[in-house]
Amino acid sequence: FPVTITHGSWKGETAIIDKSGKEIPVLQLIIVHKDENGNPVFISSVMRDITQRKEYEQRIIQSEKRNRDLVNYSQAIICTHDLEGKILTINPAGCDLTGYQMDEMIGNNISDFMPQYLREKFMLDYIPQFKTGKISEGILTLQHKEGKNIYLLYKNYKVEESNGESYIIGFAQDITERLKAENELKLSKQQAEIIVTGK
Numbered sequence: 001f002p003v004t005i006t007h008g009s010w011k012g013e014t015a016i017i018d019k020s021g022k023e024i025p026v027l028q029l030i031i032v033h034k035d036e037n038g039n040p041v042f043i044s045s046v047m048r049d050i051t052q053r054k055e056y057e058q059r060i061i062q063s064e065k066r067n068r069d070l071v072n073y074s075q076a077i078i079c080t081h082d083l084e085g086k087i088l089t090i091n092p093a094g095c096d097l098t099g100y101q102m103d104e105m106i107g108n109n110i111s112d113f114m115p116q117y118l119r120e121k122f123m124l125d126y127i128p129q130f131k132t133g134k135i136s137e138g139i140l141t142l143q144h145k146e147g148k149n150i151y152l153l154y155k156n157y158k159v160e161e162s163n164g165e166s167y168i169i170g171f172a173q174d175i176t177e178r179l180k181a182e183n184e185l186k187l188s189k190q191q192a193e194i195i196v197t198g199k
Contacts, residue, residue, distance in 0.1 A: 009034060017046065022098065025054045033140055075170040075172060077152060085109045085127055088167060099145030113142050115149060134158040151176045 009031045015023045026047040035041050071078050071091045079090040087105050095102050098113060111119040118141055129136045137155040144150055154172035161167070 013050065025050050034126075071128070077154075077174070078170070079172075080167050080169050081110060082167055083130055085111060085123065094172075097144075097150060098142060110140075110142075115141060115143050130158045139175070149176075150174060151179050 009029065011027070011029045011075060013025060014028050015025050018024055027050050028048075031044050031048045032040050033042050033044060073091055074091060077091065077094040077097060079094055080088040082088060086107065086109050090102060090105050092102075095105065098105070101111070105113070111122050114122055122140075126136060126140075135155070135157055138150045138153075140154050142150045151174070152172040153175045154169050154170055156170035159167055159169055
């Protein structure tokens with residue numbers, strides 16, 4: 001037996017070996033039977049094969065690991081926040097982009113990582129969208145820990161839980177360099193037009 005039992009009963013997971021030497025996981029119940037004087041007389045045991053359950057649990061563990069790996073190794077910024085904007089989770093890509101550690105971001109509001117002049121607008125425009133809708137997309141301006149602005153193209157979704165603790169999951173990509181290139185191209189065209197027209 002997996003444990004020494006002198007009274008009462010024991011229930012737990014253990015394993016047995018079949019004829020081929022294969023280990024089979026089982027759920028075992030062991031009961032100590034006593035005589036009228038309370039002395040142990042014999043022990044009975046009931047076992048149930050839980051191979052399928054253990055395989056299912058292992059598949060869940062593997063699936064959860066793959067999901068974590070997908071989030072952790074993704075180059076896209078992935079985060080979740082509550083309906084007030086407080087960050088619940090963020091992946092390493094989001095931390096790398098902003099220059100903050102994960103524990104510096106989680107628990108704080110997204111607006112805390114925005115330029116001061118955009119914070120009120122964010123709270124007034126972005127957050128209320130999820131009271132009536134389930135999707136929000138656009139461009140978000142964050143501020144790197146060193147002070148420079150970062151521009152994210154995002155698409156966020158409201159996830160409704162049965163317990164009422166709904167939250168937002170967000171996916172974003174850094175478009176800072178793209179916007180910079182577009183602005184430089186626009187400026188170059190404007191300068192070229194000035195030269196051509198002589199104005």
